[in-house]
Amino acid sequence: MYEKDGEKYFVVDGHTHFWDASPENWVEGQEEYAKGWIECFHAYQGLGPKETHWPIDRFQKYSEELMMHDLFEVGHVDKAIFQPTNLRQWYKNGFNTTEADGALAAKHPGRFLVNTTFDPREGDAGLKAFEERVKRYHCKGVKLYTAEWREDSRGWSLKDPEAARYLEKCEELGVTNVHVHKGPTIWPLDKDAFDVSDVDQVATSFQGLNFIVEHVGLPRIEDFCFMATQERNVYAGLAVVVGGLMHARPKFFAKVMGELMFWLGEDKLVFGADYAIWEPKWQVEGFVDWNMPADDELSDFPPLTVDQKKKILGLNAARLYGIDVPEELRLKDPERVEPVGVPNP
Protein backbone atom coordinates (compact mmCIF):
# COMPACT_ATOMS: atom_id res chain seq x y z
CA MET A 1 0.00 0.00 0.00
CA TYR A 2 1.25 3.44 -0.86
CA GLU A 3 -0.04 6.58 0.76
CA LYS A 4 0.45 10.06 -0.60
CA ASP A 5 -1.41 13.28 0.08
CA GLY A 6 -4.04 11.46 2.11
CA GLU A 7 -4.81 8.98 -0.69
CA LYS A 8 -4.15 5.25 -0.27
CA TYR A 9 -3.18 3.11 -3.25
CA PHE A 10 -3.50 -0.69 -3.29
CA VAL A 11 -0.57 -1.84 -5.42
CA VAL A 12 -0.54 -5.00 -7.52
CA ASP A 13 2.72 -5.51 -9.35
CA GLY A 14 1.43 -7.44 -12.34
CA HIS A 15 4.82 -8.43 -13.70
CA THR A 16 7.66 -9.68 -11.55
CA HIS A 17 10.51 -12.21 -11.81
CA PHE A 18 12.80 -14.29 -9.63
CA TRP A 19 15.56 -15.32 -12.01
CA ASP A 20 18.97 -16.95 -12.02
CA ALA A 21 21.22 -15.79 -14.86
CA SER A 22 24.49 -16.39 -13.03
CA PRO A 23 27.33 -17.99 -15.04
CA GLU A 24 26.93 -21.23 -13.03
CA ASN A 25 23.49 -21.61 -14.63
CA TRP A 26 24.63 -21.06 -18.23
CA VAL A 27 24.31 -24.04 -20.59
CA GLU A 28 27.62 -25.16 -22.03
CA GLY A 29 28.00 -23.94 -25.61
CA GLN A 30 25.24 -21.35 -25.13
CA GLU A 31 27.19 -18.97 -22.92
CA GLU A 32 27.16 -16.18 -25.45
CA TYR A 33 23.35 -16.12 -25.56
CA ALA A 34 22.91 -16.53 -21.82
CA LYS A 35 25.32 -13.65 -21.24
CA GLY A 36 23.83 -11.53 -24.03
CA TRP A 37 20.32 -11.98 -22.69
CA ILE A 38 21.03 -10.84 -19.15
CA GLU A 39 23.26 -8.00 -20.35
CA CYS A 40 20.43 -6.82 -22.56
CA PHE A 41 18.07 -6.83 -19.55
CA HIS A 42 20.71 -5.01 -17.53
CA ALA A 43 20.93 -2.28 -20.16
CA TYR A 44 17.18 -1.74 -19.83
CA GLN A 45 17.75 -1.05 -16.16
CA GLY A 46 19.89 1.88 -17.32
CA LEU A 47 16.67 3.63 -18.39
CA GLY A 48 15.67 3.98 -14.73
CA PRO A 49 17.07 6.52 -12.24
CA LYS A 50 20.81 6.21 -11.67
CA GLU A 51 20.54 5.46 -7.95
CA THR A 52 18.48 2.33 -8.78
CA HIS A 53 21.12 0.77 -11.06
CA TRP A 54 22.67 -2.51 -9.90
CA PRO A 55 26.09 -4.03 -10.57
CA ILE A 56 25.84 -6.87 -13.11
CA ASP A 57 26.70 -9.66 -10.64
CA ARG A 58 23.82 -8.76 -8.35
CA PHE A 59 21.58 -8.38 -11.39
CA GLN A 60 22.48 -11.86 -12.65
CA LYS A 61 21.33 -13.48 -9.42
CA TYR A 62 19.69 -11.68 -6.52
CA SER A 63 18.64 -13.08 -3.19
CA GLU A 64 15.19 -13.86 -1.98
CA GLU A 65 15.73 -11.37 0.87
CA LEU A 66 16.56 -8.59 -1.56
CA MET A 67 13.46 -9.26 -3.64
CA MET A 68 11.19 -9.29 -0.58
CA HIS A 69 12.78 -6.05 0.57
CA ASP A 70 12.54 -4.28 -2.79
CA LEU A 71 8.93 -5.25 -3.40
CA PHE A 72 7.21 -5.41 -0.05
CA GLU A 73 9.33 -3.55 2.48
CA VAL A 74 10.14 -0.45 0.46
CA GLY A 75 8.38 -0.95 -2.89
CA HIS A 76 4.78 -0.41 -1.69
CA VAL A 77 3.64 -3.65 -3.38
CA ASP A 78 0.68 -5.48 -1.81
CA LYS A 79 0.59 -8.42 -4.22
CA ALA A 80 2.98 -9.40 -6.99
CA ILE A 81 2.30 -11.67 -9.94
CA PHE A 82 5.11 -13.91 -11.19
CA GLN A 83 5.48 -14.14 -14.97
CA PRO A 84 7.82 -17.01 -15.82
CA THR A 85 10.34 -17.14 -18.66
CA ASN A 86 11.86 -20.60 -18.96
CA LEU A 87 14.71 -20.17 -21.48
CA ARG A 88 16.00 -23.65 -20.66
CA GLN A 89 17.98 -23.73 -23.91
CA TRP A 90 20.39 -21.20 -22.39
CA TYR A 91 20.03 -21.66 -18.64
CA LYS A 92 20.49 -25.13 -17.08
CA ASN A 93 17.75 -24.79 -14.50
CA GLY A 94 15.80 -22.29 -16.52
CA PHE A 95 15.92 -18.51 -16.27
CA ASN A 96 12.79 -17.82 -14.25
CA THR A 97 10.59 -20.89 -13.98
CA THR A 98 7.16 -21.58 -12.53
CA GLU A 99 8.87 -23.99 -10.11
CA ALA A 100 11.36 -21.43 -8.77
CA ASP A 101 8.62 -18.80 -8.49
CA GLY A 102 6.29 -21.28 -6.81
CA ALA A 103 8.91 -22.22 -4.21
CA LEU A 104 9.44 -18.58 -3.27
CA ALA A 105 5.69 -17.91 -3.19
CA ALA A 106 5.15 -20.87 -0.85
CA LYS A 107 7.61 -19.39 1.66
CA HIS A 108 5.74 -16.09 1.74
CA PRO A 109 2.03 -16.84 1.80
CA GLY A 110 -0.29 -14.09 0.64
CA ARG A 111 2.37 -12.14 -1.19
CA PHE A 112 2.59 -13.69 -4.64
CA LEU A 113 0.39 -15.09 -7.36
CA VAL A 114 2.17 -17.64 -9.51
CA ASN A 115 1.49 -17.68 -13.22
CA THR A 116 2.77 -20.48 -15.41
CA THR A 117 3.35 -20.82 -19.13
CA PHE A 118 2.68 -23.26 -21.95
CA ASP A 119 3.93 -23.98 -25.43
CA PRO A 120 1.35 -25.63 -27.71
CA ARG A 121 4.17 -27.31 -29.64
CA GLU A 122 4.58 -29.65 -26.67
CA GLY A 123 1.33 -31.39 -27.61
CA ASP A 124 -0.51 -33.78 -25.30
CA ALA A 125 2.36 -34.24 -22.87
CA GLY A 126 2.69 -30.47 -22.54
CA LEU A 127 -1.04 -30.11 -21.96
CA LYS A 128 -0.94 -32.64 -19.15
CA ALA A 129 2.09 -31.01 -17.53
CA PHE A 130 0.42 -27.63 -17.87
CA GLU A 131 -2.65 -28.87 -16.00
CA GLU A 132 -0.46 -30.29 -13.25
CA ARG A 133 1.37 -26.99 -12.80
CA VAL A 134 -1.87 -25.05 -12.71
CA LYS A 135 -3.26 -27.30 -9.98
CA ARG A 136 -0.05 -27.37 -7.99
CA TYR A 137 0.55 -23.62 -8.01
CA HIS A 138 -3.11 -22.50 -8.17
CA CYS A 139 -2.40 -20.50 -11.31
CA LYS A 140 -4.95 -18.01 -12.56
CA GLY A 141 -2.78 -16.77 -15.39
CA VAL A 142 -0.20 -17.74 -17.99
CA LYS A 143 2.63 -15.88 -19.65
CA LEU A 144 3.14 -16.78 -23.31
CA TYR A 145 6.04 -16.14 -25.69
CA THR A 146 4.77 -16.71 -29.19
CA ALA A 147 8.10 -15.72 -30.73
CA GLU A 148 10.10 -18.41 -28.94
CA TRP A 149 12.08 -20.74 -31.17
CA ARG A 150 11.88 -24.47 -30.74
CA GLU A 151 13.94 -26.81 -32.90
CA ASP A 152 12.86 -26.04 -36.48
CA SER A 153 9.94 -23.87 -35.47
CA ARG A 154 10.38 -20.12 -35.55
CA GLY A 155 7.60 -19.38 -33.12
CA TRP A 156 3.90 -20.06 -32.96
CA SER A 157 0.64 -18.23 -33.18
CA LEU A 158 -2.35 -18.12 -30.88
CA LYS A 159 -4.36 -18.89 -34.01
CA ASP A 160 -2.80 -22.36 -34.33
CA PRO A 161 -5.27 -25.21 -33.72
CA GLU A 162 -2.89 -26.66 -31.10
CA ALA A 163 -3.03 -23.35 -29.21
CA ALA A 164 -6.84 -23.51 -29.15
CA ARG A 165 -6.68 -26.78 -27.18
CA TYR A 166 -4.52 -25.08 -24.56
CA LEU A 167 -6.79 -22.05 -24.39
CA GLU A 168 -9.80 -24.34 -23.95
CA LYS A 169 -7.91 -25.96 -21.10
CA CYS A 170 -7.32 -22.50 -19.61
CA GLU A 171 -11.05 -21.85 -19.63
CA GLU A 172 -11.73 -25.26 -18.08
CA LEU A 173 -9.18 -24.74 -15.28
CA GLY A 174 -10.08 -21.13 -14.54
CA VAL A 175 -6.79 -19.78 -15.86
CA THR A 176 -8.51 -16.66 -17.06
CA ASN A 177 -5.61 -14.27 -17.58
CA VAL A 178 -3.48 -14.82 -20.64
CA HIS A 179 -0.45 -12.53 -20.68
CA VAL A 180 1.05 -12.44 -24.14
CA HIS A 181 4.53 -11.05 -24.65
CA LYS A 182 4.31 -8.68 -27.61
CA GLY A 183 7.28 -6.47 -27.19
CA PRO A 184 11.04 -6.34 -27.30
CA THR A 185 12.14 -9.86 -28.11
CA ILE A 186 14.96 -11.92 -29.43
CA TRP A 187 14.29 -14.00 -32.53
CA PRO A 188 11.96 -12.12 -34.81
CA LEU A 189 13.55 -13.08 -38.10
CA ASP A 190 11.15 -12.83 -40.98
CA LYS A 191 8.22 -13.66 -38.74
CA ASP A 192 6.92 -10.51 -37.17
CA ALA A 193 6.97 -11.27 -33.46
CA PHE A 194 5.06 -8.12 -32.67
CA ASP A 195 2.09 -9.01 -34.80
CA VAL A 196 -1.00 -8.83 -32.57
CA SER A 197 -3.52 -10.19 -35.06
CA ASP A 198 -3.46 -13.57 -33.32
CA VAL A 199 -4.53 -11.94 -30.05
CA ASP A 200 -7.30 -10.22 -31.97
CA GLN A 201 -8.66 -13.51 -33.22
CA VAL A 202 -8.53 -15.50 -29.97
CA ALA A 203 -9.90 -12.61 -27.92
CA THR A 204 -13.02 -12.91 -30.04
CA SER A 205 -13.15 -16.71 -29.83
CA PHE A 206 -12.41 -16.97 -26.11
CA GLN A 207 -14.69 -14.47 -24.47
CA GLY A 208 -14.15 -16.04 -21.05
CA LEU A 209 -10.45 -15.20 -21.07
CA ASN A 210 -8.67 -11.88 -20.59
CA PHE A 211 -5.72 -11.12 -22.84
CA ILE A 212 -3.11 -8.85 -21.32
CA VAL A 213 -0.67 -7.70 -23.97
CA GLU A 214 2.62 -7.17 -22.17
CA HIS A 215 4.73 -4.18 -23.05
CA VAL A 216 1.73 -2.84 -25.00
CA GLY A 217 3.09 -4.29 -28.20
CA LEU A 218 6.07 -1.93 -28.12
CA PRO A 219 7.40 -1.10 -30.68
CA ARG A 220 4.01 -1.42 -32.39
CA ILE A 221 1.75 0.39 -29.97
CA GLU A 222 -0.41 1.60 -32.84
CA ASP A 223 -1.27 -1.91 -34.01
CA PHE A 224 -1.98 -2.96 -30.46
CA CYS A 225 -4.23 0.00 -29.65
CA PHE A 226 -6.16 -0.37 -32.85
CA MET A 227 -6.76 -4.06 -32.12
CA ALA A 228 -7.63 -3.43 -28.47
CA THR A 229 -10.39 -0.97 -29.34
CA GLN A 230 -12.22 -3.83 -31.01
CA GLU A 231 -11.94 -6.40 -28.22
CA ARG A 232 -13.48 -5.81 -24.81
CA ASN A 233 -11.31 -8.47 -23.13
CA VAL A 234 -7.90 -7.09 -24.18
CA TYR A 235 -5.74 -5.26 -21.65
CA ALA A 236 -2.43 -3.41 -21.69
CA GLY A 237 0.42 -4.59 -19.44
CA LEU A 238 2.44 -1.51 -18.56
CA ALA A 239 5.75 -3.27 -17.82
CA VAL A 240 8.44 -1.36 -19.77
CA VAL A 241 6.09 1.59 -20.35
CA VAL A 242 6.52 2.96 -16.83
CA GLY A 243 10.00 1.53 -16.18
CA GLY A 244 11.48 2.28 -19.58
CA LEU A 245 9.92 5.63 -20.40
CA MET A 246 8.71 7.52 -17.33
CA HIS A 247 12.19 8.48 -16.16
CA ALA A 248 14.26 8.26 -19.35
CA ARG A 249 11.76 9.70 -21.84
CA PRO A 250 9.14 11.66 -19.93
CA LYS A 251 7.63 13.31 -22.99
CA PHE A 252 7.10 10.00 -24.77
CA PHE A 253 5.82 8.46 -21.56
CA ALA A 254 3.16 11.17 -21.46
CA LYS A 255 2.26 10.56 -25.10
CA VAL A 256 2.05 6.80 -24.67
CA MET A 257 -0.06 7.10 -21.51
CA GLY A 258 -2.28 9.59 -23.30
CA GLU A 259 -2.79 7.21 -26.20
CA LEU A 260 -3.46 4.22 -23.95
CA MET A 261 -6.06 6.19 -21.98
CA PHE A 262 -7.58 7.42 -25.23
CA TRP A 263 -7.83 4.06 -27.00
CA LEU A 264 -8.18 1.56 -24.13
CA GLY A 265 -9.29 3.59 -21.13
CA GLU A 266 -8.57 3.49 -17.42
CA ASP A 267 -10.11 0.04 -16.76
CA LYS A 268 -7.76 -1.76 -19.18
CA LEU A 269 -4.31 -0.68 -18.00
CA VAL A 270 -2.37 -2.92 -15.62
CA PHE A 271 0.78 -1.82 -13.82
CA GLY A 272 3.85 -4.08 -13.70
CA ALA A 273 7.30 -3.10 -12.45
CA ASP A 274 9.18 -5.84 -14.34
CA TYR A 275 11.50 -6.49 -11.39
CA ALA A 276 14.47 -6.98 -11.32
CA ILE A 277 14.87 -4.86 -14.42
CA TRP A 278 13.30 -2.01 -12.49
CA GLU A 279 12.43 -1.71 -8.80
CA PRO A 280 8.79 -0.91 -8.02
CA LYS A 281 9.52 1.85 -5.48
CA TRP A 282 10.45 4.66 -7.85
CA GLN A 283 7.83 3.57 -10.36
CA VAL A 284 4.92 3.59 -7.90
CA GLU A 285 5.99 6.86 -6.31
CA GLY A 286 6.78 8.46 -9.65
CA PHE A 287 3.50 7.40 -11.22
CA VAL A 288 1.45 8.77 -8.34
CA ASP A 289 3.33 12.08 -8.62
CA TRP A 290 3.20 12.15 -12.41
CA ASN A 291 0.64 13.90 -14.51
CA MET A 292 0.08 14.95 -18.08
CA PRO A 293 2.36 17.94 -18.71
CA ALA A 294 1.04 21.13 -20.22
CA ASP A 295 2.26 20.79 -23.79
CA ASP A 296 0.58 21.63 -27.05
CA GLU A 297 1.28 18.17 -28.45
CA LEU A 298 -0.47 16.61 -25.43
CA SER A 299 -3.52 18.84 -25.61
CA ASP A 300 -5.72 15.93 -26.71
CA PHE A 301 -5.12 14.20 -23.38
CA PRO A 302 -6.76 15.13 -20.07
CA PRO A 303 -4.85 14.79 -16.78
CA LEU A 304 -5.20 11.54 -14.85
CA THR A 305 -7.34 11.54 -11.71
CA VAL A 306 -6.42 9.88 -8.42
CA ASP A 307 -9.08 7.21 -9.00
CA GLN A 308 -7.67 6.43 -12.44
CA LYS A 309 -4.21 5.97 -10.96
CA LYS A 310 -5.63 3.69 -8.27
CA LYS A 311 -7.19 1.50 -10.93
CA ILE A 312 -4.00 1.32 -12.97
CA LEU A 313 -1.68 0.65 -10.01
CA GLY A 314 -3.69 -2.17 -8.55
CA LEU A 315 -7.46 -2.26 -8.69
CA ASN A 316 -7.64 -3.40 -12.31
CA ALA A 317 -5.30 -6.33 -11.71
CA ALA A 318 -7.15 -7.13 -8.47
CA ARG A 319 -10.37 -7.38 -10.47
CA LEU A 320 -8.79 -9.66 -13.09
CA TYR A 321 -7.25 -11.96 -10.48
CA GLY A 322 -10.02 -11.87 -7.89
CA ILE A 323 -7.71 -10.34 -5.29
CA ASP A 324 -9.54 -9.14 -2.21
CA VAL A 325 -8.93 -5.43 -1.73
CA PRO A 326 -9.33 -4.05 1.82
CA GLU A 327 -12.44 -1.91 2.11
CA GLU A 328 -10.55 1.32 2.77
CA LEU A 329 -8.50 0.91 -0.41
CA ARG A 330 -11.40 0.43 -2.79
CA LEU A 331 -12.91 3.24 -4.82
CA LYS A 332 -15.86 4.99 -3.27
CA ASP A 333 -18.06 4.89 -6.34
CA PRO A 334 -16.36 2.73 -8.90
CA GLU A 335 -17.58 3.20 -12.41
CA ARG A 336 -16.65 1.44 -15.58
CA VAL A 337 -15.51 3.92 -18.15
CA GLU A 338 -15.46 3.54 -21.90
CA PRO A 339 -12.40 4.94 -23.65
CA VAL A 340 -12.71 8.21 -25.53
CA GLY A 341 -11.48 6.59 -28.71
CA VAL A 342 -12.89 7.75 -32.00
CA PRO A 343 -16.11 6.93 -33.81
CA ASN A 344 -16.18 3.64 -35.70
CA PRO A 345 -12.74 2.43 -34.71
Added chain:
Amino acid sequence: MTTLVTGARAAVWAALGTVRDPELDEPLTDLGFVARCEVSAAGHAVIRLRLPTYFCAPNFAFLMVADAYDAVAGVPGLTGLDIRLEDHFAADVINRGVAARQGFVASFEGEAVDELDTLRGDFVRKAVLAGTDRVCRSLAGRDPAALTLGEVPPGPDLDRLRARRRELGLPAGDGDPLLLDPATGAAVTPAEAKRHLAFARLTRTSMEANSGVCRGMLRVRYALTSDDEEGTG
Protein backbone atom coordinates in the same frame (compact mmCIF):
# COMPACT_ATOMS: atom_id res chain seq x y z
CA MET B 1 46.09 14.44 -49.77
CA THR B 2 44.57 15.16 -46.37
CA THR B 3 41.86 17.20 -48.01
CA LEU B 4 41.11 14.40 -50.39
CA VAL B 5 40.70 11.90 -47.57
CA THR B 6 38.62 14.30 -45.53
CA GLY B 7 36.44 14.88 -48.56
CA ALA B 8 36.06 11.19 -49.14
CA ARG B 9 35.17 10.62 -45.53
CA ALA B 10 32.57 13.36 -45.68
CA ALA B 11 31.12 11.77 -48.81
CA VAL B 12 30.93 8.37 -47.11
CA TRP B 13 29.34 9.94 -44.01
CA ALA B 14 26.80 11.69 -46.21
CA ALA B 15 26.01 8.40 -47.93
CA LEU B 16 25.47 6.74 -44.56
CA GLY B 17 23.18 9.64 -43.68
CA THR B 18 20.81 8.51 -46.44
CA VAL B 19 20.36 5.12 -44.77
CA ARG B 20 17.49 4.89 -42.34
CA ASP B 21 16.59 2.50 -39.61
CA PRO B 22 13.50 1.11 -41.35
CA GLU B 23 11.62 0.75 -38.10
CA LEU B 24 12.42 4.17 -36.67
CA ASP B 25 12.55 6.13 -39.95
CA GLU B 26 15.65 8.04 -38.86
CA PRO B 27 19.18 8.13 -40.37
CA LEU B 28 21.80 5.78 -38.90
CA THR B 29 24.13 8.74 -38.46
CA ASP B 30 21.60 10.55 -36.24
CA LEU B 31 20.82 7.48 -34.19
CA GLY B 32 24.46 6.91 -33.26
CA PHE B 33 24.55 3.58 -35.06
CA VAL B 34 27.79 4.39 -36.93
CA ALA B 35 30.59 3.47 -34.52
CA ARG B 36 33.45 4.10 -36.94
CA CYS B 37 33.80 5.68 -40.38
CA GLU B 38 37.25 6.04 -41.91
CA VAL B 39 38.71 6.32 -45.39
CA SER B 40 42.42 5.60 -45.96
CA ALA B 41 44.63 7.67 -48.24
CA ALA B 42 44.31 4.88 -50.78
CA GLY B 43 40.54 5.21 -50.76
CA HIS B 44 39.71 2.17 -48.62
CA ALA B 45 36.62 2.76 -46.47
CA VAL B 46 36.19 1.04 -43.11
CA ILE B 47 32.77 1.30 -41.46
CA ARG B 48 31.53 -0.27 -38.25
CA LEU B 49 27.87 -0.25 -37.30
CA ARG B 50 26.39 -0.88 -33.86
CA LEU B 51 22.90 -1.31 -32.43
CA PRO B 52 21.24 -0.66 -29.07
CA THR B 53 21.16 -4.31 -27.98
CA TYR B 54 22.82 -7.65 -28.68
CA PHE B 55 19.40 -9.03 -29.65
CA CYS B 56 18.03 -6.27 -31.88
CA ALA B 57 15.81 -7.79 -34.56
CA PRO B 58 18.06 -9.36 -37.19
CA ASN B 59 15.68 -8.54 -40.03
CA PHE B 60 16.01 -4.81 -39.45
CA ALA B 61 19.72 -5.17 -38.76
CA PHE B 62 20.19 -6.94 -42.09
CA LEU B 63 18.32 -4.19 -43.94
CA MET B 64 20.48 -1.50 -42.36
CA VAL B 65 23.79 -3.18 -43.14
CA ALA B 66 22.74 -4.00 -46.70
CA ASP B 67 21.43 -0.47 -47.28
CA ALA B 68 24.62 1.02 -45.85
CA TYR B 69 26.69 -1.18 -48.15
CA ASP B 70 24.71 -0.06 -51.20
CA ALA B 71 24.83 3.61 -50.24
CA VAL B 72 28.58 3.68 -49.59
CA ALA B 73 29.41 1.51 -52.60
CA GLY B 74 27.97 4.32 -54.73
CA VAL B 75 30.48 6.89 -53.44
CA PRO B 76 32.89 7.70 -56.31
CA GLY B 77 36.62 7.15 -55.89
CA LEU B 78 36.57 4.44 -53.21
CA THR B 79 38.93 1.55 -53.85
CA GLY B 80 37.64 -0.79 -51.18
CA LEU B 81 34.81 -1.16 -48.70
CA ASP B 82 34.84 -3.02 -45.42
CA ILE B 83 31.54 -2.60 -43.67
CA ARG B 84 30.53 -4.63 -40.64
CA LEU B 85 27.97 -4.82 -37.89
CA GLU B 86 29.49 -5.38 -34.43
CA ASP B 87 28.35 -6.68 -31.04
CA HIS B 88 25.24 -8.46 -32.32
CA PHE B 89 24.26 -12.10 -31.99
CA ALA B 90 23.74 -12.46 -35.74
CA ALA B 91 26.60 -10.18 -36.81
CA ASP B 92 28.64 -12.88 -38.56
CA VAL B 93 25.73 -14.16 -40.61
CA ILE B 94 24.63 -10.67 -41.58
CA ASN B 95 28.14 -9.45 -42.43
CA ARG B 96 28.89 -12.50 -44.56
CA GLY B 97 25.55 -12.27 -46.35
CA VAL B 98 25.88 -8.58 -47.11
CA ALA B 99 29.51 -8.88 -48.24
CA ALA B 100 28.55 -11.73 -50.57
CA ARG B 101 25.59 -9.69 -51.86
CA GLN B 102 23.20 -12.42 -50.76
CA GLY B 103 19.63 -11.68 -49.80
CA PHE B 104 18.22 -12.16 -46.34
CA VAL B 105 16.79 -15.60 -47.06
CA ALA B 106 20.08 -16.97 -48.40
CA SER B 107 22.01 -15.48 -45.47
CA PHE B 108 19.77 -17.09 -42.89
CA GLU B 109 19.46 -20.41 -44.67
CA GLY B 110 16.70 -22.47 -43.19
CA GLU B 111 15.64 -19.76 -40.78
CA ALA B 112 13.93 -17.16 -42.92
CA VAL B 113 11.42 -17.63 -45.69
CA ASP B 114 10.53 -14.15 -46.87
CA GLU B 115 12.66 -11.36 -48.21
CA LEU B 116 12.18 -8.14 -46.35
CA ASP B 117 10.56 -5.90 -48.95
CA THR B 118 7.09 -6.36 -47.48
CA LEU B 119 8.28 -5.53 -44.00
CA ARG B 120 10.08 -2.45 -45.30
CA GLY B 121 6.94 -1.34 -47.14
CA ASP B 122 4.86 -1.70 -43.97
CA PHE B 123 7.21 0.61 -42.15
CA VAL B 124 7.33 3.23 -44.86
CA ARG B 125 3.52 3.32 -44.65
CA LYS B 126 3.83 3.88 -40.90
CA ALA B 127 6.33 6.66 -41.62
CA VAL B 128 3.77 8.32 -43.90
CA LEU B 129 1.22 8.29 -41.10
CA ALA B 130 3.68 9.59 -38.51
CA GLY B 131 4.80 12.30 -40.95
CA THR B 132 1.20 13.30 -41.53
CA ASP B 133 0.82 14.06 -37.82
CA ARG B 134 4.00 16.14 -37.83
CA VAL B 135 2.86 18.21 -40.78
CA CYS B 136 -0.67 18.65 -39.42
CA ARG B 137 0.68 20.10 -36.17
CA SER B 138 1.80 23.21 -38.05
CA LEU B 139 -1.54 24.03 -39.64
CA ALA B 140 -2.77 26.42 -36.96
CA GLY B 141 -6.35 25.27 -36.98
CA ARG B 142 -6.84 24.82 -40.73
CA ASP B 143 -8.72 21.66 -41.71
CA PRO B 144 -6.18 19.14 -42.99
CA ALA B 145 -8.80 17.21 -44.92
CA ALA B 146 -9.38 20.23 -47.13
CA LEU B 147 -5.73 20.87 -47.97
CA THR B 148 -3.34 19.80 -50.69
CA LEU B 149 0.37 19.33 -50.12
CA GLY B 150 1.04 22.60 -51.94
CA GLU B 151 -1.12 24.52 -49.45
CA VAL B 152 0.87 23.33 -46.43
CA PRO B 153 3.66 25.58 -45.08
CA PRO B 154 6.96 24.28 -46.52
CA GLY B 155 9.60 22.76 -44.26
CA PRO B 156 11.61 19.62 -43.52
CA ASP B 157 8.58 17.72 -42.18
CA LEU B 158 6.71 18.28 -45.43
CA ASP B 159 9.76 17.33 -47.51
CA ARG B 160 10.11 14.14 -45.52
CA LEU B 161 6.43 13.27 -45.93
CA ARG B 162 6.62 13.80 -49.68
CA ALA B 163 9.76 11.65 -49.90
CA ARG B 164 8.12 8.76 -48.06
CA ARG B 165 5.02 8.98 -50.24
CA ARG B 166 7.16 8.95 -53.38
CA GLU B 167 8.98 5.88 -52.06
CA LEU B 168 5.64 4.06 -51.94
CA GLY B 169 4.59 5.35 -55.34
CA LEU B 170 1.90 7.49 -53.72
CA PRO B 171 0.99 10.92 -55.11
CA ALA B 172 3.25 13.61 -53.64
CA GLY B 173 2.72 16.66 -55.86
CA ASP B 174 1.48 20.12 -54.88
CA GLY B 175 -2.06 19.37 -56.04
CA ASP B 176 -2.33 16.04 -54.19
CA PRO B 177 -4.31 15.75 -50.95
CA LEU B 178 -2.52 16.10 -47.63
CA LEU B 179 -4.47 13.20 -46.17
CA LEU B 180 -4.46 9.88 -47.93
CA ASP B 181 -4.61 6.24 -47.01
CA PRO B 182 -1.02 5.00 -47.30
CA ALA B 183 -2.20 1.50 -48.12
CA THR B 184 -4.39 2.45 -51.08
CA GLY B 185 -3.41 6.01 -51.99
CA ALA B 186 -7.06 7.06 -51.80
CA ALA B 187 -7.82 10.52 -50.42
CA VAL B 188 -9.24 10.56 -46.89
CA THR B 189 -12.76 11.98 -46.84
CA PRO B 190 -13.75 14.67 -44.32
CA ALA B 191 -15.87 12.05 -42.50
CA GLU B 192 -12.87 9.79 -42.07
CA ALA B 193 -10.45 12.57 -41.17
CA LYS B 194 -10.83 12.52 -37.39
CA ARG B 195 -10.09 8.83 -37.16
CA HIS B 196 -7.26 9.07 -39.67
CA LEU B 197 -5.58 11.87 -37.73
CA ALA B 198 -5.97 10.07 -34.40
CA PHE B 199 -4.30 7.05 -35.92
CA ALA B 200 -1.55 9.20 -37.44
CA ARG B 201 -0.87 10.71 -34.03
CA LEU B 202 -0.80 7.26 -32.43
CA THR B 203 1.59 5.92 -35.08
CA ARG B 204 3.95 8.84 -34.56
CA THR B 205 3.86 8.30 -30.78
CA SER B 206 4.67 4.64 -31.25
CA MET B 207 7.62 5.23 -33.58
CA GLU B 208 9.04 8.03 -31.49
CA ALA B 209 8.67 6.15 -28.21
CA ASN B 210 10.42 3.20 -29.82
CA SER B 211 13.17 5.47 -31.04
CA GLY B 212 13.46 6.92 -27.54
CA VAL B 213 13.95 3.47 -26.05
CA CYS B 214 16.53 2.56 -28.71
CA ARG B 215 18.53 5.77 -28.18
CA GLY B 216 18.42 5.26 -24.43
CA MET B 217 19.62 1.67 -24.72
CA LEU B 218 22.45 2.65 -27.07
CA ARG B 219 23.59 5.31 -24.65
CA VAL B 220 23.62 2.86 -21.75
CA ARG B 221 25.35 0.16 -23.78
CA TYR B 222 28.18 2.33 -25.07
CA ALA B 223 28.34 4.76 -22.15
CA LEU B 224 27.69 7.69 -24.48
CA THR B 225 27.37 11.12 -22.98
CA SER B 226 25.92 13.04 -25.88
CA ASP B 227 22.22 13.37 -25.51
CA ASP B 228 19.65 14.81 -27.82
CA GLU B 229 16.97 13.75 -25.35
CA GLU B 230 13.65 13.33 -27.14
CA GLY B 231 15.03 15.30 -30.04
CA THR B 232 12.92 13.36 -32.48
CA GLY B 233 9.71 15.03 -31.38
